[in-house]
Amino acid sequence: MNKSLIESQFWLSTSLENMNNEQWEAICDGCGKCCLNSFIDSDSEDDFEPTDSLREGEELIYTNIVCQYLDTQSCYCTEYEKRTQFVPSCVQLTKENVKDIFFMPQSCSYRRLYEGRGLASWHPLLNNGSKQAMHKADISVVGKVVKDNEVDLEDFEDYISHWPQHDCD
DSSP states (O other): OOHHHHTGGEEEEEEEGGHHHHHHHHHHOOOOOGGGGEEEEESSOOOOOSSOOOTEEEEEEEEEEEOTTTTTTTEEETTGHHHHHHHHHHHOOEEEEEETTSSSSSSSSSHHHHTTOOTTTGGGTTTTTTTHHHHHHOOOOTSEEEETTOOOGGEEEEEEEGGGGGGOO
């Protein structure tokens, strides 16, 4: 990570909307939670429709199943530049859709900044670019996940997890 970018503390004075591409990418804490499979549990028996928010009677459920392209030790996508080609349902977070990130965990740095909560103390930008504090705070997916190409997705209920909802400070 660019040391001068870290030292500038740009996130304190630049809104998500006004960040350049390098700043935008640096906001990602690299936890890997965005690669988790999740689903919406609904009281309604209606056909599922794409949504940009949870409706009454709906709950977002996380699993510990991640995309096959996630390196589960580094928490980096092995196909980052082509991810939406390989996985059409992969959401590319942008300045335009950041308002619709209800599906991102509470600990997501984009979500935290959008909601006015600031970066968490474990964020790499606050730790000289290191992810160690994030791993120690038990935020990342390291050691907690299985890949979607290694499990039967029909058994997704066996993989429901609550740890992705964990956030601190």
